Amino acid sequence: MQETLFCLSVGHLLPFTMSESNSTDFTNPSTFILLGIPGLEAAHVWISIPFCAIYAIAILGNFTILFIVKTEPSLHGPMYYFLCMLSVTDLVLSTSILPKMLSIFWFNSREIDFSACLTQMYFILSFSVMQSGVLVAMAFDRYVAICDPLRHSTTLTNPVVxxxxxxxxxxxxxxxxxxxxxARRWPYCRTNIIPHTYCEHIAVVKLACADISLSSYYSLAVAFLVIGMDVFFIALSYTLIIRAIFSLPTKDARLKTFGTCGSHLCVILASYIPHLFSALMQRFWHNVALHFHILMANMHLLVPPMLNPIIYGARTQQIRDKLLQLFTHKGT
Structure with missing residues (x-):
């Protein structure tokens, strides 16, 4: 059903195909054409405003996190090293998507080289996997810090991190x-039109005029392996953490200990819930308009990089204090 929806969507865009490409009968095109958000072309400039703001906040916030951790010796610990790793993955993810998207919205620059398209696809997928892995590492750090605090400094040493x-x-x-x-080995002889703002994996391989079962099954296996295992290990870590917290003698101690996990839990929710919502919508909500699918696909990749530094900046005392110190010093 999802394949039918995609084919119908591309079918509606055939007039555009003829106007943008001299021929639709080709093999392994040198370029693809990214449509942006089909059906909302007239609003591309307006849509670019919130996306540009998201990108600016993500860049500023994550570079601020990296700067604060680098310049503050008291933050040179496992929790903040993992936070820096998360910031790097967020920066790469945002930069892999937003600049090309904004060039489509602002300058109608829709062409993307075939190799550049595959490179963008690779960076988006690989750094999404890294981002998920960093969240698991942060959950492990919280588990050791709460369940075995006396061994935290010896377990998570700098070489181990x-x-x-x-x-x-x-x-x-x-x-x-x-x-x-x-994706490179498949022959592309139908169209080079991608109804998306970036080279999304399934959107690209579905343009091939060949049996793409191998790509589909491998993609599904990786998704279950990565997301399934990562969510399992995060859930296991927090199950043990919650058991340890409830064994503490006083309510104040329980609240204080649980508060040390608050930032990480918020980041987990901000990362996985939009992704889950987008995946469920693609699998089961086939009557939803194509442009809404594309908007959600962008949001689940771009919103977490914006929210993560805000969440840690707002909920982590050490980072708040360093920020206040920087602004106070500049003010004086």
């Missing part, structure tokens, strides 16, 4: 590497 970060990077690189290679 570096090895965890390297493992997360390698996982993202290796798991997603087959996606662009498989």
């Amino acid at each position: 570096a090895k965890i970060g390297l493992a997360l990077v390698l996982r993202g690189i290796m798991l997603i590497l087959p996606h662009p290679f498989l």
Whole structure:
């Protein structure tokens, strides 16, 4: 049903195909055409305003987090190193999507080179996997800090944190590497029109005139492997954390300890809920307009990078104090 919806959507865009491309009979095109948000072309400039604001906040917020952690020695610990990793993944994700999207909205620059399209696809998917892995690492950090605090400094040493970060990077690189290679090997002989704002994996491979079952099954397997395992380990960590919190003798101690997890829990919800909503909508809500699907696909990738530094800036005392110190120092 999802494939039918996509094909119908592309079918409605065939007049545009003829106008943008000299021929629709080709194999492995040199360029693809990104339509932006089909059906809302007249509003592209207005739609760009909130997306531009999201990008600006994400860039400013995440660079601020990186600067504060780098310049404040008291924040040189596992929790804040993982936060820096999260900020880096957020920056790459935002920059992989927004500049091209804004060029479509502002300058009608819809062409994207075939190799550039696959590169964008790879960066979006691999850093999404890394982002999810960082959330698991942060959950593990909170588990050790609360359930075994005496061993926290000896368990999560700087070399261990570096090895965890390297493992997360390698996982993202290796798991997603087959996606662009498989996409490149398919013949494309129907159209080079992608009704999207970026080179979304399924939107690209569905343009192939070949059996793409291998790409589809591998993509599904990676999604279940990554999201399923990551959510399982996060849930397991917080189950053990909650058990440890409820074993504390006083209510104040329980609230204070649980408060140390507040920022991470908010980030988890901000990351996974939009993704889950978008995935469910694509799978089951087939009557929803195509432009709404595309908007949600963008929001679930772009909103978390904007919210994560805001959440940690608002809920983490050390970061708030450093920010106030910076602004007070500049004011004087």
